[in-house]
Amino acid sequence: MALVEYALATPLLLMIMAVALDFGMAMRTAEAVSSAARAGAAWGSLSTANAANASGIQTAVTTAAPDISGLTVSSGQSCQCPGGTAVSCTGSCTGNMLMYVQVNVKATTTNFFSYSGLGFGSTTSAQATMRVK
Secondary structure (H helix, E strand, O other), rough: HHHHHHHHHHHHHHHHHHHHHHHHHHHHHHHHHHHHHHHHHHHHHHHHHHHHHHHHHHHHHHHHHHOOOEEEEEEEEEOOOOOOOOOOOOOOOOOOOEEEEEEEEEEOOOOOOOOOOOOOEEEEEEEEEEOOO
């Protein structure tokens, strides 16, 4: 009887362990992508020259998440007047213009196992925005 119970329970337990492993890897990737986006935005916020330097931002992102492969990085700047009105970064404002850098990072999550009936996402993305100093 114990052998029958073992034969019935083992596949279920192995499947639960596989799902937990893949979920843990997806959470790890999501945290690394989020942290990398913040690192890229932090580097871009150091100066207006850094905010416009897309390759420098990409380097900061890939340095922050060296073990995540297939990172896609995009960045951009936006400007606002002190009242919150959006303005072109080459324009002018009454008062000091506020410049922001926005970094978007995407990565592909690899699953160890295939789940045909479950909708595990294979892409993880994060966005970070910081004001340029």
